[in-house]
Amino acid sequence: MTTKIGVVMDPISRVQFKKDSTLAMLWAAQARDWQLYYMEPGDLFLEQGKARASVSHLTVFRDPDSWYTLGDAHVQDLTELDAILMRKDPPFDNEYVYATYILEAAEREGTLIVNRCHSLRDCNEKVFATQFPQCCPPVLVSSNTRRLKAFQTEHGDVIFKPLDGMGGSSIFRVKPGDPNLNVILETLTDFGRRTIMAQRFIPEITEGDKRILMINGEPIPYCLARVPSVGETRGNLAAGGTGRPQPLSARDRWIAEQVGPSLRQRGLYFVGLDVIGDYLTEINVTSPTGIQEIERAYDVDIGGQLMDCIAAELASR
Known part of the structure; x- marks a missing residue:
């Protein structure tokens, strides 16, 4: 039987053809003659506890002027799919969490979700790294401005950043004697009501x-x-x-x-x-990128290796 693989992503019409890693994954899946099904987060829903979605059959091309076509949308159970790539970009907000709840209902009935829903929710992309202190620079996670200031005093040159940012947004570098320290911490922590991360600057x-x-x-x-x-x-x-x-x-x-x-x-x-x-x-853990840039520079098929991993996981079930 043909493997059926779905993808939940932001609008495919707006991806950057030369950089998008989800597109690279879809090319690799289609090269195996797998059937592709396209969804955006708003297409997902729960009906009487069943995970369902409005899906469209997807065909992808290596053409920068026309890289996809979509079939007519139809509603089906997500359990009819063998695997689903969860590739919605951050922000990791409540709507993202709700999408994982719906996908998790399909996951419980045997559909492989890449990555696992519980882990998407549990592994904050900044805090998760602190589980490996042997690998990390000095780091502090806190909402307490006094504690954050003490960290900056100890380490001098530091980075302050929100725990839910992406793409480098709202990242501040603070050096000793910076007169903006107070306003930076007030802004990032919302006057002590929001937890942030402090990291020693790495030259x-x-x-x-x-x-x-x-x-x-x-x-x-x-x-x-x-x-x-x-x-x-x-x-x-x-x-x-x-x-x-x-x-x-x-x-x-x-x-x-x-x-x-x-x-x-x-x-x-x-x-x-x-x-x-x-x-x-x-x-x-949400939607890492970099596949196409690395594949263009070196003889490596990253998308294909991921599909091999998915095929092996499906075969083991």
Whole structure:
């Protein structure tokens, strides 16, 4: 029987053809003659406890002017699909959580969700990294401005950032004597009502914020270093950084070894580790990117490896 794989994503009409990792996954699935089904989060619903959705048959192409076609939408049970890629981009808000509840109803009845719904909810992309302190720089998670100031006094040059941001948004670097420290902390913590993260600044950011892609706990041997633009401390591509594919270092591999077993245990099949210098800074579990940039630079089929992982998981059930 043909494998049926669904994808929940933001509008496919608006993806960046040359960069979108979900598109790369869909090309790899279609290359195996798997049937593709497209959904946006608003298409999902629960009816008498059954996970259902308005889905459209999807065909994808490697054509920058016309990269997809959709069939007519129809309603079906999500359990009719063998696997579903949950690729909705953050923000990780209540609507995202509600989508995982619906997908989890299908998951309980045997549909493979990539990544596992419970782990998507449980593994905040910044806080999850702190479960591996041996890999991280000095870090503090708190809403207490006095404690956050003490951290900055101890470490001097620090980064403050929200726990729910993406693309480098609302990230502040504070150096000793910065007169804006109070207003930065007031803004980020909402006067002590919101928990944030403080991290010692890592000077090696000038060499790039490395995105290491992990498939079922194993690293792809190449990463994407996102190098900040001049005068910028954020390497995020959304903040103007430049992508530079490169091989993993020995330290990168060690960090991947530390984190990998937990990813496998949690059903986090496709994950992006963010590493600056020698330190793990974040673990991206929602919709990691970087596939196309790495595949163009090196002879590696990342999308295909993920589909191999999904096929093996389905075969083991």
